[in-house]
Amino acid sequence: MTTVTTTPTSTDTGQINSPLTGLDVCEAAGLRVRPGGTRPRVGQPVWAFTDVEDLPVSLKPSERKMDFSTIRDPRWRVVAEEFVFARLAPQHEAVRELPQAFRYPIAIKTCHGRFKALAEWFNWLTERGVTSLGDVTQMHCQAYYLHRSDIRDRKGKILRPASPETRLAAVQAMQEPALYSALFSADRFADGFVPWPGRSPFEIAGCTSGGPNVTDPMRQEALQPWLAAALYIVETLGPHVLELVKAVRNEETSVRRTDATTWQTRLSTVLHAHIASGIPLTALDPAEVSRRLAEGWTEDDPLLHVSLQALSHEAGETSFPYRWIPTLRPLLERAVTAVGVGPRWGRSAAAVTRADGGDEVPWTQGLTSLADVKFLVQRVRTACILVTALLTGMRASELMEIPTDACLPPTDLGSGRMRYRLKTKLIKGQELGGVWDEWVTVVNAHRAVELAVALKDPQDASSLTFGRFKLTGRCARLRAWVNGPEGQRLGLAPIPDDPINLRITRRTLAMELAHRPGGLLAAKIHLKHVSVVTTEGYAARPGGAQAEFLADVSAEEQLRNQDLTLAAFRDSQKGIMPTGSGARDLIEFFASVDEELQRMEASAPGIKPGDQEVINLLSKRAKTLHLGIANYCWFIDPSKALCLILAGTPGADKPLAGMCDSVRCPQATHHLSHRPVWASSAENKKVFIGNIRRGQQTEKARLQADLDRDLRVLAEIDAASGTVA
Template sequence: MPTQPLPLRPGADRPCDTAPVLSGRLLVGGPALMPRFGDDVWNIGVAGFAGNRYASEFLIDFKSLGHPVRREAAREFLFWRLNTRPGRGPLPSISTVAAEWWNLRCFFRFLDTEHEGLRLDAVTQPTLDSYLAHCRSDGLLPSSLRHRLQVLSRLHFAAQSVVTDALVINPWNGRPLTRVIGVEPTRKHENETPRIPPNVIGPLVQAALFYIRTAAKDIINARAELTELEASVEDIHGLSLDRLEHYLHGLADEGRGVPVVDGVGRQVHLAGAPAYTYVMRKSGAGRGIAGGVYDERIDRALELLGPEPGGMDTPIAPHPQTGLLWRDRFSPAAVPHEERLLRTACYILIAYLSGMRDSEVKELRDGCHFTERSADGVVVRHKVRSQLVKGGRGTAESWVVIGPVAEAIDVLRQLPHRDALFSRPVTRDRYSTITANRMNENLNKFRAHCTRIGFHVPDVDGEPWNLTTRQFRRTVAWHIAHRPYGTVAGMIQYKHLSVAMFEGYAGTSASGFRAEVAAEEAMARLADIVERYEDFKAGVRSSAPGSTRIDNEFARVREELQDFPGRVVDERRLHAMLRTSANTLHVGTLNDCYYQPETALCRTVGGTDQPMLNNCRPDRCGNSTITPRHRNGWESARGDTERALAFVGLSDLQRTALREHLDDVTKVIEGIDRAND
């Protein structure tokens, strides 16, 4: 490999060293922060708008590439990526380019170690095949493997702009990477993020609410006590046995034990041993372990008084379920441990009950929560301000949220933080943000911790459920679409949640949450129509006026697909043929409505694409179908009517109306039975 970059190809233009790298992008700071083409380090994070990422992830350090040819080729490629729109789409996000910088270095490292520093313009298809095998040997998942290889295609697209050393060959002759890797392409608009199972999200939210409403006050008070103790240490000079004796006598008078290490943090191996440093500092006898007569006095007191795990003074609240204290007294090491759990609990409530993205949750800052009254002055709405983050672009917007989200934000405000509520102060840096990867780790630690505080989270298929930040938005969208009247954590209604989230910005197209719910509803309707088609094939028939139309539709589909016993049909084709019917399906307790405005009894004038459910006449409408799955609902209606008829004091008109309704309900039940004899 040559020791210096080759001369530019004829007609190629290299950007000048002073050319701005992020032209046309909104910067977080002033223009002085704009990186220039000739800089050895580009901080593209000044246009990143991603509070859920480490700042170092957006630093592109060309000096990390040992060879000047590699440095120049990477510089030219990344400049092209940051300033070139793919087709008619927007510029690639800062996060995307930062990830490509990592993937580019991986490819360069492979060429340097496995192919003796081969230049890009000398790469052949066998070289790329060997790189694919090399990446497979790392055990990457198909999605990660595809992202690792995408940079190769983009290097080829940028060949005319990378003047120092370009990838001339078209990787795999332009074949889609899904075929190269050997996986089925993802169906368009299909969300692959797993949903958190109901038996996991229920106790998880309950535990988070417990931390917000019960544990938070104790943790905040413990932090205040610890801060006061740390400040008082500065005033301790020398050693004082009298102060130690006074402190130990005070413990005896209060009926307390001697503080011992509680096993939290790095001192697990010392659990149960006297907390010598804490006792010395708390008593004012010294700044740390003194040894000798001081340790002997503490040991003797431990024998007389017994141990007290933790040893701090902050009172502990009773657990609302048991009436017992929810934990032992705090130790200095336990305070940051519990703060981390409390921040995670706040994250769970905010992410799940607001529908905000991970990056948007972590952009919450001081003063983000406010309230507004409705126009009539009756309803108080909770709102939060944050950055709408999508594609690396930040826009200030607001979300309507419910009470528990506001409570979580208020707790975060009282925890040690910088401007961003999810950033905690550290001694070595201005602040340290809980990043996406760290939050995933914290979420799973919180899930494991739930059982210890009385909220058991069961395993799924024999394994603990692996939580990630992406799952909360997907899960709440699914629950709102599939179980609009269900509950979570015992008290929170999904219907109430959906109304609040749709009322404000979170339901608009820019946030995308309403679109996600709509996509989930479409998938639910398709699943329902497929299930009803399978029932039709099994001989289940519906009653009510609309049954003929849908049964004829199912018969047509079955005939066209030749979907008879012993024959396997194309599932995608079946779904495509049933999707039209699914688009008009509205599932109900007493019937299913295959809505058509022209035959809808619920409307008297005009027509739209939605039925008026309050005016539904399920036993008479031409859009209605009633199947055996609805029988329980009708049986319940018959029982309610019979109990109402038993009331004493009904007027003749009321009794007549109830008898007529009972006759109608009975006819529906008999119709269900006749259709499926």
């Protein structure tokens, strides 16, 4: 075994060399590099990992390089190199014997974040006149932590408090390198010095490892128009856009160079054909019109707005040199006078129904240039990303890894039920390169990925459907289009200026599934269906990414149940009682909780139990709560669940919401929040009964019985809440 010393050496130029200098970082870290690719080595000012194989698609180009020259002190550049090397290659002989070193390697993305935070820490010390790490004290660390606890402008003015993640990165930059002090050759901390000894970075920064998700979901006022617009673009406009793109591609590939002696004849034939058919000449892109005016064309020139390039393509020529204009000008002006100019593509666009259900309108008003077509394609592909994200809950890394063959053949489950699956890679928590995974999803997401693949640029040789993208910028452009004249012409609802990213879309779907299991996510997407296929995906691949998403949903459901149970308890304290067959049992339980709270107050006079103490007492009952469309189901005893008795499965661990008869079930309760659902049901039945003909007395009697039941439930809710219908 070769022993690596920690004695620094210097070159003639004064550069400090580490004993690790020259080591192949990728070889030491076990990273595969494509043949002939760049292999970063210790001692190089920049470590480039751009040629490492199997890097995640979501890894930004800036995160694939580490520029150590950004650290001002030359000795601390060496320290930073040695620290980064140790985190990437913990099993190297120079690292593995260190008593406090971490024993697991970190990903390149994580390592890049550690390096950036370390560079900021070292440069801050330099600005404060600290010249040796041995002089660093806890006071320096505390001062830097306070400095990083706020976001400041260039002049140092505090703008807002920093996020817990920012504070955590600062603490890790100070604490972790001190654990590797014995490895450092150019400079090192004082013997035994570790900032905040005995305390973890999470504790110091005031955040928890693996704590609850704090990402805010989208408001309903933003979610509804976003998903409605994305679905409309994908399902209504998408097929027409794909047809147009195919026509454009065929037109581009059909252009062929011909003998120059025939150009006049060919162009004359095309112009006469336009005159005979009445088809307008292709209009020039407005940007090109401006360029012509700058070149000396006049505003009154009849050919100013004519695309001569498009005309040459129709004639089989690759270009239209301006020297041809004098010869053809008389015929060109005659054609413009006869048929005018119009959009190059989409002049006779098919009619589609407006998104708001209004009259049919052409799906496009025409496109003039290839740039317009490319913008249209990008708009549709953005909608495909949104539909996939909002209906699957995939992370950014999983969406970016979706291959072009992601749409697996649908599975027929019988009775007209089909299951759709998407293939992608699971990156988070996996070794470099990830593992292949499958998501069971709804047909809308499956179609969105199919459309995105079909619209992919043929010149893009990548095997990925979307590749790396920035959703924020894409959505800003799509929002501007939806809120602009074209989106309003198609009847799309305006989209508020709420923030949106892939963390928000995942969180939003989890919240929707947890809080609205019987509602609609958008006009065409039933949440119950999404919930079913998500659960099926979990069952099919228990260790897959869909299982992790379902765990997020379950966590939200537990929080939801606690909040709803607490709200029901607070209502009971105000005299607003539940009704239904299970109401007596729930009221008795709430009374026992109230008695326990009174005992707690008596044992500690002057201290009133807060919501958390109440939730602790309610938590066991909250775990049994399941939401119905118009009731709460307290699934305490499966043998008493009416839905399971009717289905003949009394031992099941979950209620069957589709068979719920909350009026008769002894574990179901109705609350004031359910009144609008029952009232709407009653009003609908009144309308149906009023439209029934005389010969349908049996149907009328059945509906009347259902209406009487609805009215009885409404009366019970009103009586229990002390309100008048």
